[in-house]
Amino acid sequence: MKMKLTPDQEKMLQGGGRTQQTAMAMLLAVGRAMDATDLIPVASAHIVIDAFAMGKPGADLIVSMAESGARFAVPATINAISFDRRTGPSPETATDYDVHQQRMLEACQVMGAVATCSCNPFSQGIAPAFGEHVAWSESATTGYVNSVLGARSNREGATAIASALTGVTPRYGMHVPANRRASVHFEVAFQPRNESEFNLLGSLVARRSQGRIPVISGLAHPGADALFGFGASFAIVANIPMFHIVGITPEAPSLEDVCAGVPPAPISITRNDLDRERAAYDTDGSTGVDLVTIGAPHATIHQIQEVAELLKGRKVKPGIEFTLTTNRSNFALAESSGLLSTLVSAGVKVTADRMCFGCDLGARKYQRAALLATNSVKAALSAPGTRGVRTRYGTTRQCVEAAITGIWKGSEG
Amino acid sequence: MTVRMHGQGITEGEAEGIALVSHMPIAFNLGVDERTGVVVEKGHELEGQSVAGKVLVFPGGKGSTASSFSLLQLASLSLGPVALVNAQSDAIVAAGAVLAAIPLVHRCSKNPLELIKTGDRVRVNGRTGVVEVLEASE
Secondary structure, rough: OOOOOOOHHHHHHHHHHOHOOOOOOOHHHHHHHHHEEEEEEEOOEEOOOHHHHHHHHHHHHHHHHHHHOOOOOOOOOEEEEEEOOOOOOOOEEEEEEEEHHHHHHHHHHHHOOOOOOOOHHHHHHHOOOOEEEOEEEEEHHHHHHHOOOOEEEEEHHHHHHHHHOEEEEEEEEOOOHHHHEEOOEEEEEOOOOOHHHHHHHHHHHHHHOOOOOEEEOOOOOOOHHHHHHHHHHHHHOOOOOOOOEOOOOHOOOOOOEEEEEEEEOEEEEEEEHHHHHHHHHOOOOOOOEEEEEEEEEEEOOHHHHHHHHOOOOOOOOOOOOOEEEEHHHHHHHHOOOOOHHHHHHHEEEEEEEEEOOOOHHHHHHHHOOOEEEEEHHHHHHHHHHHOOOOOEEEEEEEHHHHHOOOOOOOOOO | OOOOOEEEEEEEEEEEEEEEEEEOOOOOHHHHHHOEEEEEOOOOOOOEEEEOOOOEEEEOEEEOHHHHHHHHHHHHOOOOOOEEEEEOOHHHHHHHHHHHOEEEOOOOOOHHHHHHOOOOOEEEOOOOOEEEEEEEOO
């Protein structure tokens, strides 16, 4: 089946510059593979420029696009990068990657991107509207865009850049309303007590959905930060583009609305199930903590505030490395509101822009298997492989207490 | 008897090479070492084998959306596959095939995962969608 192109799209393919032709070729190949009928306009693009995954060839490509004079056709934002722009590449982790990272970031800015440098652009006030078609890469953002905001995006990779350059995307997957329905139903028999439990629930639901879009019932509204955490954990465990929560996410006013036809029989999720899920991330029995990390994905200002309040007047135990990762927007808010000085004087290393602990493939591995405490499913899942650590998983409070005392206490929220 | 099948061409180009068949999906990002072309995913059917210069036959991609760029990285070091044959392709492999300029065919009239064997000499035409075994490995 041949896709229908408008005269403008045909012009980009035939007469546009080399960059536009490459971008259109990518979108058409994807469209053919996925049975798209045509290309539809997108309102924005969120672009991952992961220097580790893209390497010099990826950086050369992006730079050549900017040098060819190509410019983004729609508003574009940038995901987290390999270093903090305030301090520049760290000598400790400096590699060629940082050089390529810098080149790609600059090239994207030349093409018109806003250097948000965050895996949580929502916390920077950047959020597509309900029903908007967009091309957002980074799995955690795509889940939130579809599920919580009700905008439409597929899981994009290199194609987010192609859509930014052309302003269009193939009509398939999440852009087709019928594909957004739920086909598996989970009923949660308890209320998660904190964000860390919502993260676990996201992981559990993703694991049990077996590739299908789930709808979850029985939950009270947990707030935006918990929904974002749920979605980030959900996305790292399974490549499912969205989820629904009855009465909470916008396309699920009721079970009947969100399921195509009669809702499937509910699968119950109990507190015992959640405790078992916790055990998948809280994998180490030892209690002498070496590292603590919070903010994977990038911490919101409320999450930063929570850490600051727990730390007030106390200090991180010498020898313990406590990192908090966030974006520039929330870093600035933390600074102006006095939260940053509380954190820094307590001994927390706060970074902006930079990828979260565990996602940073180029960073050094710990020599002996250091013990990491975190409230992030994403960090707990990726850091053992990328940073060579063992993990304890728990609440923000448990993590902060572990940073102060050096001892991990209990696994209950 | 020569094996010949018709599929849907996703990216253009014509290539000939020795087949490497995987019945498991492939994650090019983190699953394949982009500096050597060797599959490094633990427990993968192709673990330890190189995709360089091969006609890579596999169900489809999996894992990170960064895999499109992994194909570009492999191709820039001449360590990429020369052609891709998928059961059902996906956005990440399709976009990567464009960036790496590798012909890609999917949805063949016969099951390539069964009829093509590792070691067969295979020709892939990404424009017409024709995939044919020129010489069987045994």
